[in-house]
Amino acid sequence: MRIRPKRLKKGDVIGVIAPSSPPDQENLKKALPFFEELGLQVRMGKSVHAKYGYLAGEDDERLADLHAMFEDPEISGVFCAGGGVGAARYADRIDYAMIQENPKVFWGYSDITFLHNTIGEYANLVTFHGPMLASDIGKEEFHERSARMFGQLFSPFELHYSEEVSPLTAIRPGTAEGDLVGGNLTIIQNGLGTKFDLDVKGKLLLIEDIGKEPADVDRTLNQLRMARKFEEAAGIIIGDFKGAEPKDPDESLSLAQVFDHYFGQLPIPVVKGFKIGHCEPHFSLPLGVKARLDAGDKTLTVLPGVE
Known part of the structure; x- marks a missing residue:
């Protein structure tokens, strides 16, 4: 069983980092009042304002930020x-023992x-798989339901979709x-054949x-x-696939046809249509906890992610 982090409480300080690409600075600023309303204080990491091509600073900078926030x-x-x-560029240099201790x-x-996959x-x-500051929270279209999903961090409760x-x-x-794992399909693919190959x-x-x-x-x-x-998985949850429409529909299969081809004969439950991913609302979930997928009732039940 994975370690559940302690729940947040009003007055807590949270750290913000940019582990990947440079965030939009305007949207980042617009996201801050949301956390203030939750009663949280925000401390920005150095990588949030750094830029190195398409990266938020060099790998050492972003890794140092991640380590500093956990320490x-x-x-x-x-x-x-x-x-x-x-x-993924520095995943093999993360101090996972330190993170486990903190x-x-x-x-x-x-x-x-x-x-998510390597730390897990x-x-x-x-x-937790959920919306981010500059990418989502700081935008006008940020949905009320997406905002409510942060409540799971303050009080342990079962999620029901x-x-x-x-x-x-x-x-x-x-x-x-089974334990809930996964996330972005392309990123899962990137780990295949490496020591970070996702165990499903x-x-x-x-x-x-x-x-x-x-x-x-x-x-x-x-x-x-x-x-x-x-064939190894117990069940498959298909979230949002934004922007998956083919440029030339007459020369393409539909996304539904693709899903039917790969999942239509599996001996496990497979359900699609979940608003999880690059979408609004975005239903946030803890990863690494027990969950139950019922294709008959078309429900997903997920145990709490915090202590």
Whole structure:
């Protein structure tokens, strides 16, 4: 069982870092009042304002920020300003033992998937897949339901996703229970064949992505199929695939056809339509906790992520 971080409380200090690409500075500023309303104090990491090409500072800078936030006893949670690219560049140099000794809330998604998976595996820590400051919270379209999902950090409660949140489609029937793992599909693919290859055996696998046409999704799913990820998983949760419409529909399969091809014959429950990923609202989830997927009722139940 993974370590659940301590719940947040009003007055706590949280650290903000940019593990991947440079965040939009205006959106970052606009996100700060949200955390103030939650009763949290915000401390910015050095990487948040750094820029090195498409990276938020050099790898050593971003890694130092991550380490500093986990080591600092005054920091109760670490939140990512945005995603992009670059989190995996220093994953093999993270001090996972130190993180395990200093468990605290770690929150983000997209490119941050790589850190979720490595911290979960090597620091044995529950982390949180949810919207980030510059990428989501600081934008006008940030949804009220997305905002409410931060409540799970202050009080342990079971999360329940049903069609009251969004329409869901069961591709395959059945029910399954297991640890919830996964995140961005492309980032999961990036770990294949490495020491950070995502362990999905007996687990519920979450996938989501952005800006990938059906042919791109097809290519990635086929690689995961050949890596036996789908036959090892207990169930599959398909989140949002924003921007997946083909540029030329007459010359493309639909995303639904791609999903049916790879998941339509699996002997495990597979449900699509979850508002998890690059979308609004964004239903936030703890990763590494027990969850239950019921394709018949079209529900997902997830145990609390904090102590």
